[in-house]
Amino acid sequence: GAGVSQSPRYKVAKRGQDVALRCDPISGHVSLFWYQQALGQGPEFLTYFQNEAQLDKSGLPSDRFFAERPEGSVSTLKIQRTQQEDSAVYLCASSLTPAGETQYFGPGTRLLVL
Amino acid sequence: GESVGLHLPTLSVQEGDNSIINCAYSNSASDYFIWYKQESGKGPQFIIDIRSNMDKRQGQRVTVLLNKTVKHLSLQIAATQPGDSAVYFCAENGKTSYDKVIFGPGTSLSVIP
Numbered sequence: 276g277a278g279v280s281q282s283p284r285y286k287v288a289k290r291g292q293d294v295a296l297r298c299d300p301i302s303g304h305v306s307l308f309w310y311q312q313a314l315g316q317g318p319e320f321l322t323y324f325q326n327e328a329q330l331d332k333s334g335l336p337s338d339r340f341f342a343e344r345p346e347g348s349v350s351t352l353k354i355q356r357t358q359q360e361d362s363a364v365y366l367c368a369s370s371l372t373p374a375g376e377t378q379y380f381g382p383g384t385r386l387l388v389l
Numbered sequence: 390g391e392s393v394g395l396h397l398p399t400l401s402v403q404e405g406d407n408s409i410i411n412c413a414y415s416n417s418a419s420d421y422f423i424w425y426k427q428e429s430g431k432g433p434q435f436i437i438d439i440r441s442n443m444d445k446r447q448g449q450r451v452t453v454l455l456n457k458t459v460k461h462l463s464l465q466i467a468a469t470q471p472g473d474s475a476v477y478f479c480a481e482n483g484k485t486s487y488d489k490v491i492f493g494p495g496t497s498l499s500v501i502p
Contacts, residue, residue, distance in 0.1 A: 279432070306487060315397050317478050317492030318433065325487065366432050373487040377423075380432030 279381035281367050287387045288357045296352045296384045300369030307350050308378060309342055310366040318366050324350060325373055357388045397476060397497040408466040410496045412479030417460060419481035423490065424453060424464045428475045433492075436464070436477075466498075474500045 280299045288294050300307050305326055310318035311334075321340070323331040326347035335342070339358075344350040354361055364385050368378040402408045414422065420441040425433035439446045439453045439462075446453050452465040462479050479493045 308490075315495075317480075317495050320489060320491070323487060323489065330487070331489065368432070377435045377438070378490060380434070382430065382432050 279367055279369055279379050281365075281381040281384050283384060284382065285385050285387075287389065290359060290388055291356050292388075293353065293355045294357055294386065296354075296365050296386070298350045298352070298367030298369075298381060300348065300350070300367070301371075301379055302348075304369035304371050304379075305347075306370040306373050306376075306378075307344055308368040308370075309350070309352050310368065311336075312364040312366055312383070314363075321352070321365075354386075357386075359388050362386055362388045397495050399497045399499060401499045401501060402469050403501050404469060404471060406469055408464075408469045408473070408498060410464045410466075410477050410479075410498065412462040412464075412493050412496075414460050414462060414479065414481045414493065416481060416491075417457075421482040422453070422455060422462055423480045424451075424462075425478045425480060425492075426473075426475045427478065427495075433478060469498075469500050471500045471502055474498055 282297045307324040309321040311321055312318040320334040322342045324344040327344050339355045341353045364383040366380055366383045368380045370376040370378045423438045424436040426436050427433045437448045437451050437453050439455050444455055450467045454463045476495045476497050478495045480490045
C-alpha cells in the first residue's frame with residue numbers, strides 16, 4: 276500500500292459513548308503500534324502487536340481501552356465510555372520487522388470528547 | 390493532571406540559516422535514537438537515526454550528533470527552508486525485544502522567509 280492509513284480522521288464523541296478507530300498498516304508489515312498524542316506533546320506508547328499477537332499493552336491508560344488485530348493486518352483501537360481526558364490524536368505506526376526497522380506513521384485520528 | 394507541554398519550546402530561524410535542535414534523553418541503556426518531523430495534521434515522519442556506537446551521522450541536509458556522556462542528541466539542519474517548519478521529536482528505543490520507541494517532548498521550528 277501507499278502508506279499507513281487511519282479512519283476516521285476526526286471523531287467527535289459525547290462523553291460516555293464508545294468509539295472505534297481503525298488502522299490499515301503497510302501491507303506485509305509485521306509490527307503495529309498505537310500511540311496517543313496530547314496537544315503539544317510527543318506521542319506516548321499505548322500498545323504493540325506482532326502479527327495478530329498483542330505483545331505489549333502496558334501503555335493502555337485504563338481497561339476502557341482495548342485493541343485488536345485479529346488477522347495480523349488491520350487493527351482497531353476501541354475506547355469504551357469515553358471521557359474528556361481521552362481527547363487526543365491517536366496515531367498508528369507499522370514496521371516491517373520487530374526490530375531495527377523504521378516505524379511508518381499514519382496521519383492519526385483526532386478524537387474530541389465533549 | 391499536569392498541563393506541561395502545551396507550549397512547545399520554539400526555535401525561529403531565518404531561511405537559509407542552519408538550525409540546531411537539542412534533546413536530552415533519559416535512559417543511558419538506550420542504543421538507538423531517531424529524529425522525527427511532524428507537520429500539522431500529519432503523523433511523525435522519520436528523518437534520521439543513529440546507533441550508540443556512533444557519534445555522528447549525516448543525511449541529506451541533516452546531521453545528528455550523539456553525546457553519550459551527557460545523554461544529549463542534536464539535529465542540525467543545513468540551509469533551513471520554509472518546508473522545514475514543523476515540530477521535531479527525538480526518540481529512543483525502550484530496550485525491549487522489539488523497537489518500542491519513547492518520544493521526547495518536541496521542539497517547534499519556525500522558518501522565517
